[in-house]
Amino acid sequence: MKISSEHVIFTMDRHNAPALTVDNGETVIFETLDCFSNTVLTEDDLVSSIDFSQVNPATGPLFIQGAEVGDVLKVTIEKISLADKGAIVTAPGLGRLAHRIEAEETIICPVSDTHVDYKGIQIPLRKMIGVIGTAPAGEGINTGTPHDHGGNLDTTRMTEGSILYLPVNVEGALLALGDLHATMGDGEIMGAGLEIAGEVTVKVEVLKDFTLPLPLIETDDLWITLGSRETLEAASQLAIDHMTDLITQISHLTLNQAGMLLSLAGDLHTSQIVNPNVTVRMELAKILLNSPLDA
Numbered sequence: 001m002k003i004s005s006e007h008v009i010f011t012m013d014r015h016n017a018p019a020l021t022v023d024n025g026e027t028v029i030f031e032t033l034d035c036f037s038n039t040v041l042t043e044d045d046l047v048s049s050i051d052f053s054q055v056n057p058a059t060g061p062l063f064i065q066g067a068e069v070g071d072v073l074k075v076t077i078e079k080i081s082l083a084d085k086g087a088i089v090t091a092p093g094l095g096r097l098a099h100r101i102e103a104e105e106t107i108i109c110p111v112s113d114t115h116v117d118y119k120g121i122q123i124p125l126r127k128m129i130g131v132i133g134t135a136p137a138g139e140g141i142n143t144g145t146p147h148d149h150g151g152n153l154d155t156t157r158m159t160e161g162s163i164l165y166l167p168v169n170v171e172g173a174l175l176a177l178g179d180l181h182a183t184m185g186d187g188e189i190m191g192a193g194l195e196i197a198g199e200v201t202v203k204v205e206v207l208k209d210f211t212l213p214l215p216l217i218e219t220d221d222l223w224i225t226l227g228s229r230e231t232l233e234a235a236s237q238l239a240i241d242h243m244t245d246l247i248t249q250i251s252h253l254t255l256n257q258a259g260m261l262l263s264l265a266g267d268l269h270t271s272q273i274v275n276p277n278v279t280v281r282m283e284l285a286k287i288l289l290n291s292p293l294d295a
Contacts (some may be wrong), residue, residue: 013140060176086196130179
C-alpha cells in the first residue's frame with residue numbers, strides 16, 4: 001500500500017481527512033516531497049524564492065483501523081529510499097549563524113548509495129526522517145513544530161531499523177511523515193540538513209496498555225527518550241525525566257538509582273536547536289539493564 005506525495009498536509013490535525021486507511025499490522029509506503037515541496041532544484045533557487053507556507057510537507061495522514069485514544073502506535077521504519085540529489089540552503093536570518101550570514105546560498109549535492117558529495121567532501125549517508133507524528137488531541141500543530149505527538153523532531157536516530165512509539169490521540173492515529181534528510185548533523189544548526197525527496201516504508205501496529213513515556217525510539221541497542229519544548233533546559237529535563245521513568249518501569253532500580261545510572265552511562269544529545277520547539281534526546285544502552293524492550 002502506498003500514499004503518494006500528492007497527499008500532503010502542513011498541520012497535524014484531528015480534522016485532516018485520511019489519505020489511506022489500513023488494518024493494524026499493515027506495511028505502508030509514504031512517498032515524500034522534500035521540505036521545500038520540491039521547489040529548490042538548482043543552486044539558483046534561493047531561500048528568498050521559497051513559499052514558507054509550503055515548507056515541511058508531511059505525506060498522509062494514514063488512518064489505522066483499531067487505533068483508539070489512549071493506545072500507542074508502533075512505527076517500524078523498514079526502509080528509506082532517497083532521490084539522487086538534495087539541497088542545503090542558508091540565508092541571513094536562518095539558523096544559528098543567522099547573525100553572521102550576509103548572502104543567500106544554495107548547494108545541490110549528488111547522493112549515491114553510500115555518500116553525499118558536498119563540495120568534493122564525501123559525507124557518509126545518514127538517512128533519516130525529519131517529520132513524523134500523529135494528530136494531537138486539541139488544536140492542530142504545524143508540521144514544522146515538534147511536541148509530544150512527534151512532528152518536526154529532526155532526530156538522527158529516526159532511521160532504517162528504528163522503531164518509534166507515538167501516542168494515539170484521536171481515532172485512527174492519523175500518522176503523517178516527511179522532511180527526509182540524506183545526512184544531517186545533530187543540532188541541524190543551519191536550519192537544514194541535506195533536504196531530499198524519497199520514500200519511506202513503515203509497518204504500523206497498535207499497542208494496548210503500553211505505559212512507557214512517549215515519544216520513544218527503540219533501536220537494536222538503545223532506548224531513546226525525546227523532549228521537545230521551547231528551551232533546551234525544558235526539553236532536556238523532559239527527556240531525562242522520561243528516561244528515568246522508563247528505567248524504573250522496566251528494572252528493579254529506584255528513582256535515585258535510575259538517575260545515578262543515567263549520570264554514569266546515559267548520553268544526552270541535542271537533536272535540533274532551530275525549530276519553534278527544540279528537541280533533545282536521552283540515550284541509554286539496553287544491555288545495561290539486560291531487559292529487552294518487548295512491546
